[in-house]
Amino acid sequence: VISVTNVKNTQYATQLLAQTSLRNILGTKSLQEILTDREAIAASMQSHLDEGTDPWGVKVERVEIKDVRLPQSMQRSMAAEAEASREARAKVIAAEGEQKASRQLKEAADVIAESPI
Template structure:
């Protein structure tokens, strides 16, 4: 693959030099150095490699997004469990939400049903 060629340029150059030495030694010629300076790929191969790289990036992005969703879900469940264990925590969250809403420049603020009424309905 291209990645192997780019990473192993020295090894490939040494191998090429060995093969060239075998062919030129009978003539009394010694190849001093072989370097791979440029690798040119056909356009079709460049396109397919670009498509493969793009697919790989998209796959990694989807995995990262899924892991983020999973982490957020766990934290949301943990918060719900804490709030379920403490009614005061729910009231504090309610007040925080109202404070946050009132800090924004909204012309209309809708107040949800008071928590006390919800607790009466549950009974």
């Protein structure tokens, strides 16, 4: 009865509330949290939705996050970041190898310098 007097289309109003709640919740999370904490996000969504729809006489029983899709531009950015990270690690490994080789060359030079001829 409450929903009839306050909200004309409870399904549409609930859908809009779900969208805004999801945006608000996801805005506080990192991408890693979004990908790994779906259950916690769904529980938070259910709490927000149930609280928001209670005055309309609507009970939200379950919220599920089935899939997380990223925009193409974000996928490209993440791929570029991963590539840069791999290149940086490769450079560090190469530099460590060169440092080790130069230490060994110095040790060899020291041994040769100390040898009587």
